[in-house]
Amino acid sequence: MKKLLVYLKPYRWETVLAPLFKMFEAVLELIVPLVMASIIDMGIANKDSRYVLGMSGVLVALGVVGLIAAVTAQYFSAKAAVGFSAGVRKALFSHLQSLSYKETDSLGTSTMITRMTGDVNLMQTGVNMTLRLLLRSPFVVLGAMVMAFLIDPTSALIFVAVIPLLYLVVWLIMRITLPRYKGVQKQVDGVLLKTRENLSGVRVIRAFNKQDDEREEFNRINENLTGAQCRVGGISALMNPLTYVIVNLGIVVLIYVGAIRVDTGIITQGMVVALINYMSQILTELVKFANLVVTITKALAGAKRVSDVFDIQSSQCFGTRTEGEKTDEILRFDNVSVQYYSETQPALSSVNFSVKAGETVGILGGTGSGKSTLVNLIPRFYDVTQGSVLYQGADLREYDRDVLRNRMGIVPQKAVLFRGTIRDNLKWGNPDATDEELWQALRIAQAEDFVRQKERGLDEPVEQGGRNFSGGQRQRLTIARALVRKPEILILDDSASALDYATEASLRMALKELSFKPTVFIVSQRASSVRHADLILVLDDGEIVGMGTHETLISECDVYQEIYYSQFEKEETV
């Protein structure tokens, strides 16, 4: 967690100056009761109105200087806190981008987003409040005690007893309540889950007539939540009365001790008033301090979560190779196995095959058979657990990351577009592409017609996630995006599922006519999509159970036959 302090470094002056100015302000505040004491002892006792006037002027001056000091401190601490969080966010964003699929899969998107937003904000507030108050509050408390000692060491001993007692009470209550507040939060999450579940599953719940059961269960967890809230609230509620009692006990003792010492002529009446003032100041500061502890606890929890993310290192190293060997074998899988660490069964086991440049490879199999895993290895989104994948005769791991990925065009299963325009989205493939090249890619992807029909053509806006386009349109745009970069290897990961058969067939035809002759991988659940491939791989439970052309597989491979004929029914006759 200490590593996060690096981001405070550019603001080291602000971090030092903010508390200093705050303390300066506190010093001024501590002088106030002394001035008032001398008004009473000197001005009033001697009936010296000029002295009273002068001292009142001093009070106002102290206020002005205090205001300036406080504003300066607030500025420095705001600057440091805001700069700190901006720095952390920037570093966190780059860090998250550098992680490989394996790490981001286990983190989950929503976690990553909350780390970057909620947790960093907690830290910002934490730094801000710490700079302002962490030194100030104890300083005022200690300062009040020191002042008390300056006035009268014997009376000051009361402060020595009261202050630790106050801190003990605050500490105890915090210690008991903080973990319980976490428990309450968990209960809130439970209530939230139940609510969301009942809304998203409303049809099923009504179909099975489970409304009453669900309501009962909700009432039970709701009741538990209320109980927990009341219990922890009851303990927190002790804080104010207890500290109030302790401070006032201190004041009572001060009055009595003060009375004895005034009686014997050691201190004056004004001094007693000053001592009482100091005791009251402690109470105010203590309340602020307790709030600060809560803020800091939250910030530290956020910091812990953020630094846990920073501690995750990418499991991938990339090489520096930019060129492969001269070979017409563009890709070879050599005894490849993949095992995800959360699972017991390997996702792929002992996969062997090789592909020549320009060939079309079809990959067929059911869900969970390892199709996506296989194609995800090619751009090194994941790494093999055993064996190796050779690209142009050299292990994938020897290549530079960008060299590798720039040669591949990937169309993922889920068709995702980004906010911006159609042009912006297509240019992800190649920032330097001309409009003509964009249209060409759209034509091949069977997307030209509907883009032409758009009022603004390539400049048609795309909303978040591409929700203003239909599923089929999105899919065709993502295919075009991959084509814009004229990749050496084109990977279509079940990415024509939303297209009707006719459009898919035209797409396949168009891909065959491409001038840059890419090697194409087509992942599909439809036998018709891969039927015409040069090589068909049939996967089942992570193993290749058939490999060859349609003609050989239809006579030799059971699984292929089963899949083919189950869909063939659809194709026979009209």
Added chain:
Amino acid sequence: MNRKKTLKTVFSYLRRYWGYLVLSLLLALVTVALTLYVPILTGRAVDEIIGVDNVNFSKILRIIGLIGISVAVTAFAQWGMSYFNNRLTYGMVRDIRRDAFAKISTLPLRYLDANPVGDLVSRIITDVDSFADGLLLGFTQLFTGIATILGTLGIMLALDLRIALVVVLVTPISLFVASFIAKRTYLMFQVQSATRGEQTALIDEMIGQQKIVQAFSYENKAKERFEDVNERLRASSLKATFYSSLVNPSTRFVNSLVYAGVGLAGAFAVISGGLTVGLLSSFLSYANQYTKPFNEISGVMTELQNSLVCASRVFSLIYEESESEDPQADPLPEKVSGNVSLEKVSFSYDPNRKLIEDLSLSVSPGQRIAIVGPTGCGKTTVINLLMRFYDPISGVIKVDNVDIRKIPRRSLRKNYGMVLQDTWLKSGTIRDNIVMGKPDASDEEVIAAAKASHAHSFIKRLPDGYDTVIGEEGGSLSQGQKQLLCITRVMLCLPPMLILDEATSSIDTRTEHRIQRAFAKLMEGRTSFIVAHRLSTIREADRILVMRDGRVIEQGTHSELLSKNGFYAELYRSQFAH
């Protein structure tokens, strides 16, 4: 929902806890009165400590005793006040959440479909929470704050008119400064939250779709865009944070002016003989206490405004109109035969767009009806009507010759088994999910059902088998596995009528083939409505409803429809042939 009605509702929820409220207010008065009384006592004590050999110990001891009692009572009162406030607030909030949740189960689907889940959840959770926070703060600070200000003012006026006037004159400055800063700050916060929203949207896209970012080597570009927003956020946050942090020093400055003013005026008053040093000391501590509630109250007012807005959002949910009442008597026999008929049924979601018009259909027990058509043509509308998720605008739907509006929904739905394409599982164990329709099913029955629907083999391989806990929305299960569980659920209770929504792509071909066989077994002798995608299902149907743009445009058997050479024939050729 207007403010008046919101407040009225708040009070109606408050009514149950009026005892707590009265106690809390009484204790607040006690607290304020005693907190104000203690400085007077302290002042009196100071007045007895005049100088050497001029101290009245017996009086001081009596005053100290009084202080002790006051402090003890105050402490109890403070604690009691918090206690009752907690009870009151959390109790009210519990009632509101309970009512809001109960409302979900009676709201018409029309309402639930029109409002995003996230929005409704945030009303029941986040809004209710903010309401609680505002309420608690309101009760604890608003009342004591106002009481403190009035009490202090009263006492100061009673003690010494001149000095009190000094305080009253300086107070408006404090208010003015606070509202000036608050207005500026509000603007800056708006800029800040707009920029923050922009940043979150960017993070959402770039981190959420990281795979594509990496695939297209877009990392550097993403970083540039992020840094631009990040820099703007830094600048706007700095302004917002700095300005909002000015309130405190400024009011403290005004406070110190009040303090100096009281000191000056007080000292002159003492010199001229109208005031004692002890009273001056009381005045000084009042001057300190007096300005503090002003800050707090302005904070509390914004908080309360906000919490009323939140409350009105929950209340408008609670006041939403429920589904029509169910009839008391159940005219359906224990075992219905499965005769379903639609007579001139018309329906539309939007009055301006007609959907189903004059649809008539008579289904004999055991018949299969396939509903086909392009995606988004409203096939699920038929399901909505059959299950009475929605009611037709005109026309009648009958089951075993009984108008379904005369049947309690519970009884109607019990006779349907429904498997939707949009699989839904509740958090809990696999078993919990399977036995939804038959809570008292034995283990043997559960396993038999799972075997029949081909789910047993994958369940068996899960870490805890049937007791494996699955997270929210099915958690780690694949789409195909979730679908199998949903089928098992129906397989277990085997109702006389079925509504099946065939999966399009989520289940792989081999599994789908097995499910197909399971479906066939399920459908034997049962009236079934199938939203169909597979040709074999469609061809084996006794009747096909062809839908387009929400309307049933053709009806008949496969061969009848093909010979008609209409939309069905066209659809058939494009979807299933090459």
